[in-house]
Amino acid sequence: MTQAKALKALTLVFAGFSGLGGIGPATLSPSVAVAQESMPASSASVDATSPDGRTEISLATANGQPVYTVTRDGKPLIAQSKLGLRFASGANLDRGFEITETAADSHDETWQQPWGEKRTVRDLHNEITARFTSTDDGPERSFTVRARVFDAGVAFRYEVPDTGERALVDEITEFAVEPNATSWWTPAGEYNRYEYIYKTTPVRDIYRVHTPYTLKYDVEGADGPYLAIHEAALVDYAGMWLDQRRAGVLEAELAPRHDGTKVKIDGAFKTPWRVIQIADTAAGLVNGADIYLNLNAPNQLGDVSYFEPGKYVGIWWGMHINKYTWGSGPDHGATTGNTKRYIDFAAENGFSGVLVEGWNIGWDGDWFNNGDKFRFAEPYPDFDIEALSDYAANKGVKLIGHHETAANLPNYESQLDAAFQLYRDNGYSTVKTGYVADASDLVLEDEEGFRRYGWHAGQERVVHDLNVLKKAHEYGLAINAHEPVKDTGLRRTYPNAVSREGARGMEFNAWGSPPNPPEHTAILPYTRLLAGPMDFTPGIFDLMPNGEDNENRIQTTLAKQLALYVVIYSPVQMAADLPENYEANPEPFQFIKDVPADWETSIALDGEVGDFIVQARKDRKSDDWYVGALTDETARTVSVPLDFLDDGRSYTAEIYRDGEDADWQTNPYAITIESRTVTAPDTLELPLASSGGAAVRLVAGR
């Protein structure tokens, strides 16, 4: 092929690209050779290696184009990929550069989370920085790429000096991955934000996906490694989607601002970290996910002890199954009487919170298109907020607030102080926010008062969310955002960002059309949950909430519902079903009453993306351990070596597992609850039914 016209065919050549995961750089496939032919390696490059010596990132230029590559055990993982930024005006930072300064650093720090999936986090990494400086005759321009290499993956960010007020229009960061790798993804840039059933396809079949985007390099019989591409510290920037414009070459695509630009810049700025998690196993991805926390700045809020992790019930599922309405009327859910009933139930069963939705003015009529109707400091007349907060306080329970905004940001922002003051006055400490809207219809307002529309994870929304967190902190409130911007580890910096939605949660099982498939919760731990806590709202005991509609039944067993409390981490964990369904099933309900929502440490023991997971966590307030295991539609028995228990100590294992003939389709309620004494050398064998699960409490003996 001629050097010239060959370039037109570059995509096609990439289409023949395979085997990247399984072969060394000396035998790169012809496709890679062609890609590099058009972009020869520069003489100046700078490398950094992970503490365990296995992963290496290299920063360089190729024909003046800043690039990077990543290898693992000497084999290519991310082929040569572009770096750069383009603007609506002034000089771009993309071509015509050379590396003029480099620096290296190592870092080993241990820090603590006020609450979390683990108390102590170690931040051990090596760092390099490369200063890229322009080589042309024009005014000199430069920027820095800072890269960190952890055992759990690599990360890099751009640091750009002050060039005045400009609009960033394109971050051209590429991730050149193996196009035939299997991957798990949800589509980005679509109506329902992040709330989609996961698809499992080769990389080459994606168009635009959300992060974390998880890949398994399984070509030519390889069994890994596993990668997850995501970002950390998304602050005053736009959320990153990944677009595939050539086979295997993913490009950062930033969610647009209302005017089509991507990021409004004024002065020096740093981008979020672009993170490539790397692990030998699927469970390894889960265990390495504190990389995102390590890439965020330390706590900037200080004391957030107003928030305590806990479990809650709520007037919420009743709306989804048409028992109650959000709006006013005869079936209004958020009445004073009904709320007292929930407070009573919470108090009797050890729950610390009661969520009430539909309590404030604005729900009547077409709120979806009229978010400006919401009044966040005006309860419906049949919701006596003062009386209820007294009632709750007397029972040792707190109400959890709810602010549905319909993604109308100016309407919410104009009422934030009044809204938060009302909650503070009434003893609330947590607020669930909501931004239900078409992903491209975030309602904004310009300086002249005209309505503008932004994107769900565009810069305007990112900034809004951060402002809400800061304002909430002033009022001693924690935020649990639904229809959120994706989690990028900001809870380290703003630890009142306690949980969020950001994936298909339990609510989709109320609506059907279709419900979450059996594999859904066997994919979440390796994708969405890598990013951080999720308010999934587990614990539905009536698995046919829409009556005898078998097609739309909830596609799990009862035991799997219990397993979710350990598998899915959230410091606010809901018992989502109606109180009467718990009262009717006290034995399995006991596990929900027992399971904590705050952990000393967490270990993913085993699993495979989309197939199963076995997760162990240790209570932060006792020496007890908990194990959750769940499977997709395939029944399987998982072996759980208990070597994480204290040596020489005996534990009482309270096991909630699928019954003998359990099956999500034919016999979902069959559950066996049994107790036995175990020690560290023991191995639990947990039989999981089709879409089944197991939940184990390991009570430490004296």
Add this chain to the structure above:
Amino acid sequence: MTQAKALKALTLVFAGFSGLGGIGPATLSPSVAVAQESMPASSASVDATSPDGRTEISLATANGQPVYTVTRDGKPLIAQSKLGLRFASGANLDRGFEITETAADSHDETWQQPWGEKRTVRDLHNEITARFTSTDDGPERSFTVRARVFDAGVAFRYEVPDTGERALVDEITEFAVEPNATSWWTPAGEYNRYEYIYKTTPVRDIYRVHTPYTLKYDVEGADGPYLAIHEAALVDYAGMWLDQRRAGVLEAELAPRHDGTKVKIDGAFKTPWRVIQIADTAAGLVNGADIYLNLNAPNQLGDVSYFEPGKYVGIWWGMHINKYTWGSGPDHGATTGNTKRYIDFAAENGFSGVLVEGWNIGWDGDWFNNGDKFRFAEPYPDFDIEALSDYAANKGVKLIGHHETAANLPNYESQLDAAFQLYRDNGYSTVKTGYVADASDLVLEDEEGFRRYGWHAGQERVVHDLNVLKKAHEYGLAINAHEPVKDTGLRRTYPNAVSREGARGMEFNAWGSPPNPPEHTAILPYTRLLAGPMDFTPGIFDLMPNGEDNENRIQTTLAKQLALYVVIYSPVQMAADLPENYEANPEPFQFIKDVPADWETSIALDGEVGDFIVQARKDRKSDDWYVGALTDETARTVSVPLDFLDDGRSYTAEIYRDGEDADWQTNPYAITIESRTVTAPDTLELPLASSGGAAVRLVAGR
């Protein structure tokens, strides 16, 4: 489901949407009912019906949102879909409107093409306009939607009064189609512009596609109708992609400008027509495609007789198969001697043109990233343009120019006059332009001289192409654009826009990786070719140009190569192979020598998208007819009733068809050439091999 939260689930409900094509409006599926629940029909609406009474468009508002619907034979075809425009500043034109004025009109006109697939075109349609006026208290704003209904489909455009200089950021036009309809598409917004292998999937599986986007409403056993969504008269606007953000709801997505906005507006403007072609059969789509011409303005250039339709050969395929190079050196293709050889061959065999690529300075080194190196008025020293143009003129042949720009618009624009003057001085009348680049890397320059990057079919490129056409006309030159903006029928207004590429052409069969599949040319007539002529460059006789590489062989029979000359319309039709391959096969080559490139009329007789097509065309300069038939990988026999021939006249049918045992994989060269006398009552039975074809010349008797 509650009215309130239900809206969050709207997408999910749409996911269950089916049966739209097969049922009447009275039994709309529940999903449609829900969609309409959130958007009740307005009392004021205005309708127009096609001349044959079968197709109806209705314009209305729903809760102040401008909307439209389309029905066919009383059944829904396009469910209620939004209309509107959003801007970066000032008032949007999307919500809070009512219809305040309407008008209706009918139109019947017959006009002629200077060259084309048919001489005479009839424009018969009914038209309505609706003026939408704002209902809020602010300053009144209004816009008009003009809709036309033809037997072949519906079209509408926005007409917006002067509101000053603004940036359009979103055209929110929706097309709510049947999500389970089968569709044929190429991905939009990707590296290789329009040059992709077509995919065949249900609508619900697309993300972002190019137009024409072709659908078959084949749910619940229905056999149609067929739809193609496209646009007409793309002038000073951005090309439209179709995004699916909810199942079945396609949204117009405009290719961005360099700054992320979509269209720069200054004063009153009209959008391109949004067109929904409708037909009962696949062939009906082909026959109805003059709707795009009818929606474009009449000829604004006047006399374009400097251009004459014709066939050409060229120094081109030799580069693709590595016989020659574009750049200088020992294998340089564009030498004076080599060009003379091609001129001789053209003259001997009745070709009117000789294309020569790689003749000008700029090809050496990495031109892909350095389009500013191209010099369009500087031939390589070994290409004596004056001598060659004399040589060609003496033989009755014209050289065809070539301008590869690497999509560097400022470099090309700065040289346009000099480049076109050179061609005019040397007797050229046609120029092939090229814009090889990543679709998002169109090189622009801002007023301060900084490089900016636009999109392949963004407004800047659309405007550039039009400027090139107008400038070329000043110099008596016609344009055949490669890597073009898609065809939207502009050849009616600017008839020196004679052909273009805009899909995977023959060149991909030189590169392999992979070559065009057998179905490719059985999909093109119903998709890309609806839009207009394509310079596909058919006629390759050596089907293994890369040697004995069976995997990358050309996936057709020899007879199918001949059929392409009738199936694919272009007024400049290449005989793409090397002269020696034609000289070695004089019998099949005779068809290429005989077939015209300009037609009196054209009729698609039969076909199915992705399976086969039978196309008949009548020569514009004689009474002869030509028939081309081709099939995908499935061998089949097509029956061709000859009732299009003159009654009572006898014709000599010169039939070029696949030989007995022809098969593209095992015996592609087997061809049977036979002659017989036929009359209008006869039916030709044409056996087509696997990926085979047939080409028939019907010579009219006296």
